[in-house]
Amino acid sequence: MKSSLHHPTNESVTATHTVGTEAPALHSDTRRIVVHTEPAYTVHIEHGLLATVGHHMRALAVTGHPVIITDTHVGPLYADSLVSSLQAADYEPLVYTLPAGEESKSPEQLLHILNFLADHCITRRDVLIALGGGVVGDITGFAAATYMRGIAYVQIPTSLLAMVDSSVGGKTAVNLPAGKNLWGAFKQPRAVFCDPDVLHTLPREEFIGGCGEVVKYTFLDNPALLGLLTKEPLTPQSSHLTDVIAQCVAAKARIVAADETEQGQRQLLNLGHTLAHGLEKYSHYTMPHGYAVAIGIALMAHLGFTHYGLPAEEYRQLIELLRAHHLPVTTEVPLDYLLEAARHDKKSHGLDVTIIVPTSHGHSERITVPHATLAEQLTASLSNV
Ligand SMILES: NC(=O)c1ccc[n+]([C@@H]2O[C@H](COP(=O)([O-])OP(=O)(O)OC[C@H]3O[C@@H](n4cnc5c(N)ncnc54)[C@H](O)[C@@H]3O)[C@@H](O)[C@H]2O)c1
Numbered sequence: 001m002k003s004s005l006h007h008p009t010n011e012s013v014t015a016t017h018t019v020g021t022e023a024p025a026l027h028s029d030t031r032r033i034v035v036h037t038e039p040a041y042t043v044h045i046e047h048g049l050l051a052t053v054g055h056h057m058r059a060l061a062v063t064g065h066p067v068i069i070t071d072t073h074v075g076p077l078y079a080d081s082l083v084s085s086l087q088a089a090d091y092e093p094l095v096y097t098l099p100a101g102e103e104s105k106s107p108e109q110l111l112h113i114l115n116f117l118a119d120h121c122i123t124r125r126d127v128l129i130a131l132g133g134g135v136v137g138d139i140t141g142f143a144a145a146t147y148m149r150g151i152a153y154v155q156i157p158t159s160l161l162a163m164v165d166s167s168v169g170g171k172t173a174v175n176l177p178a179g180k181n182l183w184g185a186f187k188q189p190r191a192v193f194c195d196p197d198v199l200h201t202l203p204r205e206e207f208i209g210g211c212g213e214v215v216k217y218t219f220l221d222n223p224a225l226l227g228l229l230t231k232e233p234l235t236p237q238s239s240h241l242t243d244v245i246a247q248c249v250a251a252k253a254r255i256v257a258a259d260e261t262e263q264g265q266r267q268l269l270n271l272g273h274t275l276a277h278g279l280e281k282y283s284h285y286t287m288p289h290g291y292a293v294a295i296g297i298a299l300m301a302h303l304g305f306t307h308y309g310l311p312a313e314e315y316r317q318l319i320e321l322l323r324a325h326h327l328p329v330t331t332e333v334p335l336d337y338l339l340e341a342a343r344h345d346k347k348s349h350g351l352d353v354t355i356i357v358p359t360s361h362g363h364s365e366r367i368t369v370p371h372a373t374l375a376e377q378l379t380a381s382l383s384n385v
Pocket residue numbers: 071072073074077100101102105132133134135136138158159160161162165166167168169170171172180198199200201202203206209210213288289290
């Protein structure tokens with residue numbers, strides 16, 4: 001794994017951090033985190049960045065017509081600003097708007113996007129821009145992965161969850177009736193532009209959902225982040241909000257760079273997800289992803305406590321951390337349903353499934369167990385979390 005500080009560019013960069021073990025410097029507004037995939041790309045985090053995205057895209061030599069894909073909540077708030085920014089850099093953008101919500105992460109909506117691109121004669125020289133939360137990011141990325149066998153795309157995450165997780169790493173997908181993200185591809189973006197100012201309009205429930213993924217990172221060997229959140233739960237007003245976003249992105253960038261296509265270590269980013277996908281499906285996708293992840297983490301922590309050596313005090317602290325962020329930690333969903341859903345987990349292979357389990361303070365491990373063993377262990381956990 002590489003760890004290095006990059007030289008600041010001639011833009012007003014007050015802190016620059018690349019993939020590595022060091023946390024980004026605190027109390028600085030502008031961050032550049034390089035994700036060392038092949039090719040590498042940069043996550044820009046900066047207040048007011050939406051207004052200068054066009055300039056940054058020109059600097060990256062992004063060509064052609066940008067097609068902004070957004071949703072019915074985010075589009076009315078931010079598409080005009082983005083269009084102006086692109087026009088100021090001599091781009092001629094198009095805008096395509098999806099209905100907001102997880103239901104839109106579907107093959108049907110994907111087909112609508114692809115037909116829109118074809119109807120407007122979009123070519124491989126053009127670029128898609130995902131302006132929205134994880135739903136818009138995932139479906140736009142997948143459209144970019146497959147349209148004309150692949151065109152460029154840029155991520156502009158507008159939810160906390162998309163900023164800390166979904167806009168980085170190139171997992172793109174839509175859902176199938178059988179489960180979450182079952183039709184997708186790995187496709188890294190050209191760049192990620194993250195403007196924390198847009199979080200002011202994010203509904204509280206969605207901010208809390210984003211905290212589900214933020215808490216996840218505290219159990220992936222991030223002592224600084226764990227300390228920060230334990231001391232003071234994250235809120236939209238937190239003075240360290242940008243720092244937290246940057247630390248999550250740096251953690252994800254580090255893991256993705258080491259294992260881009262999830263052959264091993266990247267599975268750690270799936271902490272909580274083996275059960276979360278089933279919880280979301282059971283709710284007909286009305287339960288926000290981050291809430292389902294929180295319950296999934298709590299259940300995995302209980303397994304860690306009962307079977308894999310997580311000390312009781314640390315288990316209790318983890319549950320407190322989730323609760324302090326107003327996240328749920330229990331579920332009434334029948335275990336059989338969750339176990340059936342877990343059979344579609346992408347970490348499942350034959351009769352076994354690899355689960356991610358917190359095993360010590362701020363640390364999780366990949367553990368492969370037979371589905372039958374998981375069923376036994378979870379029976380106890382579901383009634384005891
Ligand atoms: N690709 C990955 O690595 C990855 C990682 C984590 C999650 N995901 C996926 O991301 C999705 C969840 O993302 P999400 O929580 O962002 O959901 P989302 O995209 O549905 O956004 C949540 C809601 O907030 C609205 N919204 C977003 N930004 C806003 C803003 N600034 N102001 C006002 N409203 C705003 C959206 O319109 C939507 O109604 C799930 O499908 C999940 O599977 C993918």
